[in-house]
Each structure stands twice: as structure tokens, then as C-alpha cells.
Amino acid sequence: MCKVIAVTNQKGGVGKTTTTVNLGIGLAKEGKKVLLIDADPQGSLTASLGYVEPDDLGTTLATIMLAVINEEEIKPEDGILHHEENVDLLPANIELSALEVTLGNVMSREMIMKDYIEMMRERYDYILIDCMPSLGMMTINALVASDAVLIPVQAAYLPVKGLQQLIKTISMVKKRLNRKLQIMGILLTMVDFRTNYAKDISTMLHVTYGSKITIFENVIPLSVKAAETSAEGISIYAHCPRSKVSNAYKSLTQEVLENEK
Numbered sequence: 001m002c003k004v005i006a007v008t009n010q011k012g013g014v015g016k017t018t019t020t021v022n023l024g025i026g027l028a029k030e031g032k033k034v035l036l037i038d039a040d041p042q043g044s045l046t047a048s049l050g051y052v053e054p055d056d057l058g059t060t061l062a063t064i065m066l067a068v069i070n071e072e073e074i075k076p077e078d079g080i081l082h083h084e085e086n087v088d089l090l091p092a093n094i095e096l097s098a099l100e101v102t103l104g105n106v107m108s109r110e111m112i113m114k115d116y117i118e119m120m121r122e123r124y125d126y127i128l129i130d131c132m133p134s135l136g137m138m139t140i141n142a143l144v145a146s147d148a149v150l151i152p153v154q155a156a157y158l159p160v161k162g163l164q165q166l167i168k169t170i171s172m173v174k175k176r177l178n179r180k181l182q183i184m185g186i187l188l189t190m191v192d193f194r195t196n197y198a199k200d201i202s203t204m205l206h207v208t209y210g211s212k213i214t215i216f217e218n219v220i221p222l223s224v225k226a227a228e229t230s231a232e233g234i235s236i237y238a239h240c241p242r243s244k245v246s247n248a249y250k251s252l253t254q255e256v257l258e259n260e261k
Contacts, residue, residue, distance in 0.1 A: 002121040003260065005128050005184060006146040011162050012133035014154040015189035017044040018226055018236075019252075020130040023150075025235040026253030028086040032125040035080075037061060038092035039113070039142050040132035041100075046091035049083050050233025054093035061113075062095035065141075068115050069106055076123055085235055088124075096138065103137045110177055113141035135169050143173040148184040152220075153205070155191040155198045160205050167213070184259065185214035187252065192222040218251040 007020045017040075024036045038045035039061060043054030051057065059079035067074050081089045103109040117127060129142045143149065149170055153159050163186070174181040186209060192198050206215055220226075223245040229236050236246045 002124050003126050003148065004117055004121070004146045005126065005148050005150050005256075006131055006139075006142040007128060007150045007152065008131035008139055008142065008166070009151055009153060009159070009162075010133055010135045010139070010166055011154070011159045014159050015152045015187075015220060016133070017048055017130050018230070019150070019152045019187060019189065019220070019249075020045055020128050021048050021229075022226075022236050022249040023252060023256065024087050024126070024128045025083075025085045025237060026249050027126050027256070029237065030253065030257060033123065034087045035090065035120060035124045035127045036087055037090045037117075037127060037129045039096070039129050039138055040092055041094050041096035042132070043091065043093045044230075045130040046089065046093070048230040048233065049081075049087075049089050051081065051089075051091055052233070054091055057091050057093060060095060061090050061092045062099045064090065064116055065099055065112050066102075068112050069102075074116065074119065076120060085238060096132075100136055100138050103141075109137060110140050110144045113138075114145035117145040135166065140169075140173060140177075143170060143181060144177045146178070147180060148182050150184045150187060152187045152189045155188055155201045155219075155222075157201065157204075160201055160208070163209065167209075183213050184256070185216045187216045187218075187220065189220040190222045191219045216252065216255055218248055218255055220248050220252070221245055 007016050024034045028034045046054040064079055079090050131139045131142050221244050225240050225243055226236055226245045229239045
């Protein structure tokens with residue numbers, strides 16, 4: 001049974017794309033069939049997997065969603081790119097920005113991505129959606145299409161403070177559009193526990209949200225190596241398999257798998 005996970009936070013630079021790449025490839029290493037969907041017009045996920053010129057790609061998420069809107073035939077293999085680390089990718093580029101504007105005039109506009117993902121569920125064990133840093137219509141589409149939400153949060157005051165609006169939006173989508181939607185958990189990223197500040201932020205996160213939402217025991221440490229992988233088009237496992245950040249993503253993968261049992 002396929003699990004669809006939206007990786008989202010309206011705050012940029014909190015590690016959404018890095019988390020999507022390394023969790024997805026981590027799941028693939030455990031024998032799971034994984035599709036990664038880039039739902040950000042900046043194409044960060046697409047570039048992080050080696051497609052450095054996403055605007056040159058012929059078929060993307062925008063193409064697929066436009067086909068859904070126009071009730072055109074879509075084949076499951078349309079637009080899918082295969083990465084060397086055994087994950088599939090549906091890429092994105094700047095065309096997604098124009099599509100988001102178009103969605104404002106579309107009937108049942110919140111359901112367009114869901115229609116596509118429902119078709120793809122039987123082909124994969126996990127589908128991970130890397131959302132754009134906003135709470136616009138594209139992110140709402142991702143939440144409506146998903147079973148669960150994974151929220152990466154940088155270990156800093158403003159990203160943690162900004163969770164209130166995101167959680168409110170998720171609750172609204174659950175109430176009105178997707179009853180099965182659950183928050184899988186909050187993942188603390190870019191953590192430097194050598195500082196008291198990071199420890200204070202972690203404490204604030206647990207005090208504020210710990211009684212309502214799962215906070216992953218595993219955290220992602222601050223790492224230059226994790227950033228370097230994006231430029232190389234590979235995961236942290238291929239770049240530096242024995243590093244602390246690689247071990248952290250391995251632990252996260254196991255937590256996600258345990259959550260399914």
C-alpha cells in the first residue's frame with residue numbers, strides 16, 4: 001500500500017529538499033519503490049538529483065497537472081526520470097508558477113495533483129512531494145493528495161515560531177478536503193548542539209508542540225557536506241556514507257518505516 005508524504009514548510013531554507021532526497025533514497029535502499037515529486041517552481045529537487053537545467057525539460061509536474069485539468073490522457077511513465085540511486089523523479093520548473101495562477105479558475109482546483117497521484121499509487125511504495133516554500137494552491141494540492149505531512153524545521157527561532165500558521169493550514173485541509181491527512185512529525189534540521197541556542201530551540205519545540213505532534217527523536221545535524229550533495233546530483237549516502245548526517249538520515253528512514261508497522 002502506497003504512502004504519500006508531503007514534505008512542507010512555508011519557510012524557505014529549512015531543509016525540505018535535502019530531506020526529500022535523502023529520505024527517498026534511504027527508503028529505496030530499504031527495497032522500497034519510491035517516486036519523488038518536485039512541487040516547487042524553483043526546481044530545487046530536480047536540480048539536486050542532477051538535472052541542473054529544469055527549464056529545458058519537456059514534461060514536468062506542470063505538464064501533467066495541465067493534462068489533468070484538460071482531461072487529456074496521461075500514461076504513468078510520462079515525465080518520469082530515473083535516478084541512479086533507484087528513485088524516480090517527476091521534475092518541476094518555472095512553468096509551475098504560471099500553472100498556480102491558472103488553478104485559480106479551475107473547478108475543484110485543490111484536487112488536481114490528487115487525481116494524478118491516485119493513478120500512480122499502485123506503482124510505488126512511497127511518494128514524497130517536495131513542496132514550495134509557501135502555503136499557496138500548489139502546497140494545498142500536495143496536502144490534499146497526501147496521507148501524511150513531514151515538517152522539517154531549522155533549529156532557529158523564526159522557523160519554529162512560524163509553525164503555527166502551517167499547522168493551522170494542515171488542520172483546515174484535514175477538516176475540509178482530506179480527512180485522512182496526518183502530521184507524521186516535525187524534523188529538526190541544521191542542528192548545531194554545540195550551542196546553547198540550538199538546545200533552547202529544541203526545548204521550545206518540545207514544550208510548544210510535543211504534546212500534540214510527534215517530534216522525531218532523530219535530528220539532522222548542521223553539515224556542509226549535505227549542502228554539497230545538491231551540486232553533485234547525488235544523495236548524502238553516495239557523497240559521504242559514514243558521516244553524521246548520513247547516519248541521521250538512515251535513522252530517519254528507519255523511524256518512517258517503523259511508523260508504518
